[in-house]
Amino acid sequence: MKLELRGLAPGTRLGVLAGLGRSGTRAMEVPGCLLYTHCGSVPHLTHDTLDALGRLPAVTQLPLATVAEHQEVLEAFREGAAKLAGLHDTVLFCSLQDPAAPCPAGYNTSKSVSLWSAAGRIELTVPKYVAMQAAVRPDWYQSLADGDAQPAGSSLKRVRRSVERTLTHLDECVLLHQKTAELVGAELFGVVEGADVREERVRSARETAKRPVGGFVLDGFQSGVMDQALRAQLIAAVTAELPRDKPRLVLGVGRPDQVLSCVEGGVDLFEGFFPFVATERGCALCFRFAMEPDPESAVQEQNGVTEDGGSSRTEDPEHQDLQQMTRFEMNLNDRRYRDDLRPLVVGCGCYCCRNHSRAYLHHLLVTKELLAGVLLMLHNVSHYSSFFSSVREALATDRLETLKSVVLGV
Amino acid sequence: PQGVRTEGAIAGAPLVLRILAECPVSKARACDMTLPHCTVNTPVFMPVGTQGTMKGVTAEQLENLGCQICLGNTYHLGMRPGPELIEKAKGLHGFMNWRRSLLTDSGGFQMVSLVELSQVTEEGVKFRSPYDNKEILLSPEQSIAIQNSLGSDIMMQLDDVVSSTVTGPRVEEAMRRSIRWLDRCIAANRNPESQNLFAIIQGGLNSELRHICLEEMTKRDVPGFAIGGLSGGEEKDDFWKMVTLSTDHLPREKPRYLMGVGYAVDLVVCVALGCDMFDCVFPTRTARFGSALVPWGSLQLKHKQYAKDFQPIDPECTCPTCRRHSRAYLHALLKCDTAALHHITIHNISYQLSLMQSVRQSIIDGCFPQFVRAFMDRMFPSREQYPRWAVDALASVGITLN
Numbered sequence: 001m002k003l004e005l006r007g008l009a010p011g012t013r014l015g016v017l018a019g020l021g022r023s024g025t026r027a028m029e030v031p032g033c034l035l036y037t038h039c040g041s042v043p044h045l046t047h048d049t050l051d052a053l054g055r056l057p058a059v060t061q062l063p064l065a066t067v068a069e070h071q072e073v074l075e076a077f078r079e080g081a082a083k084l085a086g087l088h089d090t091v092l093f094c095s096l097q098d099p100a101a102p103c104p105a106g107y108n109t110s111k112s113v114s115l116w117s118a119a120g121r122i123e124l125t126v127p128k129y130v131a132m133q134a135a136v137r138p139d140w141y142q143s144l145a146d147g148d149a150q151p152a153g154s155s156l157k158r159v160r161r162s163v164e165r166t167l168t169h170l171d172e173c174v175l176l177h178q179k180t181a182e183l184v185g186a187e188l189f190g191v192v193e194g195a196d197v198r199e200e201r202v203r204s205a206r207e208t209a210k211r212p213v214g215g216f217v218l219d220g221f222q223s224g225v226m227d228q229a230l231r232a233q234l235i236a237a238v239t240a241e242l243p244r245d246k247p248r249l250v251l252g253v254g255r256p257d258q259v260l261s262c263v264e265g266g267v268d269l270f271e272g273f274f275p276f277v278a279t280e281r282g283c284a285l286c287f288r289f290a291m292e293p294d295p296e297s298a299v300q301e302q303n304g305v306t307e308d309g310g311s312s313r314t315e316d317p318e319h320q321d322l323q324q325m326t327r328f329e330m331n332l333n334d335r336r337y338r339d340d341l342r343p344l345v346v347g348c349g350c351y352c353c354r355n356h357s358r359a360y361l362h363h364l365l366v367t368k369e370l371l372a373g374v375l376l377m378l379h380n381v382s383h384y385s386s387f388f389s390s391v392r393e394a395l396a397t398d399r400l401e402t403l404k405s406v407v408l409g410v
Numbered sequence: 411p412q413g414v415r416t417e418g419a420i421a422g423a424p425l426v427l428r429i430l431a432e433c434p435v436s437k438a439r440a441c442d443m444t445l446p447h448c449t450v451n452t453p454v455f456m457p458v459g460t461q462g463t464m465k466g467v468t469a470e471q472l473e474n475l476g477c478q479i480c481l482g483n484t485y486h487l488g489m490r491p492g493p494e495l496i497e498k499a500k501g502l503h504g505f506m507n508w509r510r511s512l513l514t515d516s517g518g519f520q521m522v523s524l525v526e527l528s529q530v531t532e533e534g535v536k537f538r539s540p541y542d543n544k545e546i547l548l549s550p551e552q553s554i555a556i557q558n559s560l561g562s563d564i565m566m567q568l569d570d571v572v573s574s575t576v577t578g579p580r581v582e583e584a585m586r587r588s589i590r591w592l593d594r595c596i597a598a599n600r601n602p603e604s605q606n607l608f609a610i611i612q613g614g615l616n617s618e619l620r621h622i623c624l625e626e627m628t629k630r631d632v633p634g635f636a637i638g639g640l641s642g643g644e645e646k647d648d649f650w651k652m653v654t655l656s657t658d659h660l661p662r663e664k665p666r667y668l669m670g671v672g673y674a675v676d677l678v679v680c681v682a683l684g685c686d687m688f689d690c691v692f693p694t695r696t697a698r699f700g701s702a703l704v705p706w707g708s709l710q711l712k713h714k715q716y717a718k719d720f721q722p723i724d725p726e727c728t729c730p731t732c733r734r735h736s737r738a739y740l741h742a743l744l745k746c747d748t749a750a751l752h753h754i755t756i757h758n759i760s761y762q763l764s765l766m767q768s769v770r771q772s773i774i775d776g777c778f779p780q781f782v783r784a785f786m787d788r789m790f791p792s793r794e795q796y797p798r799w800a801v802d803a804l805a806s807v808g809i810t811l812n
Contacts, residue, residue: 043748044466066746073718119745341498351470360506362491370752371467
């Protein structure tokens with residue numbers, strides 16, 4: 001795996017992660033987002049509907065939490081989770097928790113971390129964890145980490161402990177990784193913890209960077225857990241300590257404005273769960289990311305008419321949990337879409353927007369039909385993916401500020 | 411020799427039936443039925459997309475499976491989102507973006523089976539909407555008006571539906587009323603040039619009443635006939651006798667639609683008895699319980715025995731699910747994402763459509779009786795386990811299972 005960054009303005013990271021996968025032939029553009037899955041399947045989608053999305057991210061994310069209960073099956077199968085899931089041509093990143101599911105804190109010990117799966121809590125020591133990863137056979141995976149210290153209300157002692165434990169787990173992971181045949185060729189990512197304590201963040205980053213890891217996972221910055229301003233500061237502090245030539249992935253950040261802030265702070269990769277959480281609330285992503293102004297809609301906006309009928313709120317509460325609708329979406333459950341025969345987003349080229357209307361989506365949601373999830377997921381993944389293309393385009397042409405205004409609608 | 415595919419309405423003849431082959435032994439036929447949206451090859455199984463959607467399967471996926479015609483329900487769509495919106499969206503075809511053929515039922519069956527305290531009078535069926543508690547009357551005229559707005563290729567008359575387990579004077583009353591309602595439906599059809607109205611033969615399990623109904627309804631100039639009032643819990647022995655009685659007295663040159671029939675054995679037997687079209691929620695509904703249909707029965711994929719079974723559902727099936735996924739993966743995915751249901755739905759629809767295609771081809775090739783024997787042999791572990799009614803029904807049309 002090799003990160004090739006373009007020589008742009010200092011602090012700007014834009015490039016390609018090349019030489020990926022066991023064959024070493026795949027590549028992923030950064031900044032980018034991974035393809036989020038449950039147990040190897042993009043939620044709601046079968047392979048054919050997934051195909052309708054066109055170019056997919058090169059790296060697929062499999063949260064271990066969504067596959068942990070099937071360890072025995074994977075061991076009997078002997079060819080790894082990607083193969084079992086019918087994902088033939090992808091690079092698989094196995095993270096720990098599911099970013100779209102709650103992870104209650106308070107269960108980690110000095111020797112173990114608790115994983116929250118559909119079958120309940122699974123307690124993992126490093127050897128158990130590595131055995132699970134051996135069954136999964138990922139291309140990349142994160143080390144076992146203690147992410148328990150939530151900023152609000154964590155004592156300094158607890159924060160320090162989580163940093164210590166995470167480093168200890170990493171060292172043990174490194175040793176076991178080297179002895180595990182199924183993980184030969186896989187990249188191990190170290191995890192940076194430290195909650196909201198700058199000192200601890202810097203320490204965690206420095207120490208992790210000393211270990212032989214292929215990349216870095218930034219934990220404890222999840223959307224519901226930390227506000228934007230603090231996150232921006234701490235991420236900058238963390239990435240300043242990390243080597244330039246290794247990728248940085250932040251966990252649990254999906255909202256477009258927060259993505260942009262993290263990109264500015266030196267983050268390369270994001271989990272792709274945001275389209276899914278929007279889908280689950282019956283919402284379609286509709287925020288703008290086209291940097292070329294569209295004259296018609298500019299006039300409409302000036303006249304107080306928004307094309308998409310989206311939320312008129314201009315701000316979202318900082319500590320927003322995943323269940324709440326953001327200003328970046330339109331809620332198709334709303335009666336106003338009942339006879340709106342326009343596509344979800346005018347000009348969107350996804351399968352849903354080419355073939356169906358808001359009225360149809362509204363009908364599917366009202367009647368609780370399964371197709372609602374399929375179509376919304378298709379649109380949302382497509383929209384979000386195009387957003388990331390726009391991010392890369394903005395970085396390449398030094399227009400990140402423009403993109404920020406467009407996305408925030410200001 | 412195969413039917414020509416035409417898109418678009420044929421002026422004055424929205425349904426043209428071409429009989430390609432007739433089994434020299436049984437009453438089975440293979441036909442091409444040309445409808446305004448596309449030609450349908452029969453015998454055909456029509457998947458049911460109740461609320462304007464085939465559950466988790468997109469219109470494109472359904473088309474790629476080879477489906478030429480599917481169903482929508484007038485009762486459900488008439489309630490939500492309502493005929494006005496659908497008409498505005500260019501009919502049900504436009505609303506769900508399905509460009510091939512559609513059949514809508516009248517709403518009669520749903521009202522009686524789904525709605526509490528529905529009351530049937532000569533006028534129509536009175537009931538309370540479960541959504542806003544308002545009292546609604548579904549008359550023959552109203553049902554046809556809704557179906558005209560939906561724009562389906564085939565519409566069903568509103569019939570007075572009575573359960574097949576009911577006996578006594580109610581059965582005759584319902585049969586006679588259905589005839590009167592047929593005439594009202596014919597009169598109410600705004601689009602006779604682009605929408606086909608089918609009659610529904612009633613009469614319960616009473617041969618005499620069925621005879622009367624057949625005699626009367628076949629006097630009306632409708633493009634096709636359905637056999638109704640069956641597939642509702644009656645004894646299979648009674649069921650098949652009514653089916654064969656009906657096909658004996660329906661015109662050869664018009665399609666015969668047996669409503670609510672969908673289990674594989676029932677489909678094969680009823681093709682032998684002369685039926686061309688079938689519909690049933692079973693394959694798609696059972697998929698959502700994790701049950702996959704196979705030529706030898708069904709697999710309950712939620713069961714532990716499949717946890718480490720790395721074969722596809724059916725190693726000989728060429729559907730997208732079987733080409734890519736194993737029973738073990740589906741078993742695991744069933745615990746964690748709805749995509750599992752879609753995979754199984756796709757397989758089950760494919761199974762039903764492939765079954766009918768094989769049936770059709772065997773009729774065209776002149777070896778339908780051999781097909782039936784091989785089918786039964788695959789489906790049941792031994793001859794002793796062949797259902798008695800199926801053996802009798804097949805024997806009645808010259809197919810012996812020795």
